[in-house]
Amino acid sequence: MAGATLARELGISLRSLYRDIATLQGEGVPISGEAGVGYVLGPGLTLPPLNFDAVVLGLRFVEKRLPEGLGDDARRALAKIEAVLPKGRSAADVHLLVGAPAAGSAAVLDQIREAIRKEDALKIAYRDKKGDASERTVWPIVGGFFDAAEMVAAWCEMRGDFRHFRLDRIERIALAGRPMERRHRVLLADWRLFRDSRDAG
Incomplete structure (x- = not known):
């Protein structure tokens, strides 16, 4: 994907994108390409399994503390998780809550x-x-x-x-x-x- 397109989709500047790509490459993420040409995420990236309770709690935290922007993203992510959970499993099963932030x-x-x-x-x-x-x-x-x-x-x-x-x-x-x-x-x-x-x- 072209850098300008990726930066636009992520809502960041092209300079920030180049900096972040360089950081990810430095951490061993298999990204190939270069500035002005485009980038491709190669095979070989593996992520550790995620703890379901931790993911739900983290999303609830973002939803509660950052109600707009990232909070909206967290709500959508929770809805997507709910949609693919096996029958009988629900985010409501995670009995961990986040308190409301200070006003303003x-x-x-x-x-x-x-x-x-x-x-x-x-x-x-x-x-x-x-x-x-x-x-x-x-x-x-x-x-x-x-x-x-x-x-x-x-x-x-x-x-x-x-x-x-x-x-x-x-x-x-x-x-x-x-x-x-x-x-x-x-x-x-x-x-x-x-x-x-x-x-x-």
Whole structure:
């Protein structure tokens, strides 16, 4: 399939597609082809068997936490799974549920995902645990779901360092209208080193 066609179907830029293909090839996925020509997934790719309960729980999590976009995809995937299950088996048999997200967090997550995809900076109005408000420009890196809160890890221009922000404390969020000053993959690698150094300490 031509790269431009594949990128369009996936809803990503051609540059992102080339980067992702190179990553998959580096992991040993048998993809042949080249930029400007097209790509073919070759034989030999095997995936480990999936645990049915884990798959259903994961899809429920995405459906609940990201109600639009990925949530719609999760709902469709669950429906397709239901359609091919053997008689007497149902996703309803998986007695594991996911709690509702904090009010408004899905919209904030959508903005964060869009910024990461575009490698754009974000402007946020944030209120810390003491109640102090601040306006910040951040470069989002990754979102995370924890027991107590949903978070985003980002490079904070004001602090000149990595910071973690609770989504329920973000009062306003918008694209800053300019790109991050470092590529996302570089930021992600640096943040992992930062996180690992903190864990080791």
